[in-house]
Amino acid sequence: MRRMKFHPTTEDLELPAVLHALSDPHRLRIVRALADEPTPRRCGSFDLDVTKSTLTHHFRVLREAGVIDQRVDGTARLNSLRREDLERRFPGLLDAVLASAPVA
């Protein structure tokens, strides 16, 4: 199952980019959902009130910041959190973000 292009390596993860990726409520909801259910999920399976193209945009921001991993599975893209990579590079950061109360 092929990996999509432009995933930063673990060492290349940059804190400002990660924080910016997480600073959008929609993207934050995606990350929470991925953390709650560790099974890789399709882009369309997140109940966000935006169009498909906007969704594509948000997933790209998350991927290029190194927050998520995207793999090609037929016509779908399977998304998963890069928990280990984030933990190695920014210990405790993701857990702290996930621990805060869900966004309204």
Place this chain on the structure above:
Amino acid sequence: MRRMKFHPTTEDLELPAVLHALSDPHRLRIVRALADEPTPRRCGSFDLDVTKSTLTHHFRVLREAGVIDQRVDGTARLNSLRREDLERRFPGLLDAVLASAPVA
């Protein structure tokens, strides 16, 4: 020593706003500096290569997100981190951010 206006209360701190405030390299450097030296510091005492008005902008973003506290002391503004408030609202978040390698 009077507090400046528009400090959000602890309960009103919002994660996206805090993450956005921390996602700028200049502001990140300010926060690191405030964490390293807990004595309240003047806005001008941070060695950032931006003009005064830009500096004012960054400090306002940090204050309105609830990351820092700004008090009026004569002509100066004394800045300090809202560590306890941030810790209560988003446990571990600030420590995780500060623990990561400094920005180049």
Place this chain on the structure above:
DNA sequence: TCGCTAATACGACGACCATCGTACCAAAGT
């Protein structure tokens, strides 16, 4: 082959952002 599905590509739009320059203000020192 002919759709159907899931997502991307591209272009557009308004909003916001970081930055700056200039003008201004308030406190402190002389």
Place this chain on the structure above:
DNA sequence: ACTTTGGTACGATGGTCGTCGTATTAGCGA
């Protein structure tokens, strides 16, 4: 009162961001 100091207010500018619509592509199934 004048000057200096530390910072704010305001307006402008160029760039990025979130959003959308439309067109397009890749894979799957009938």
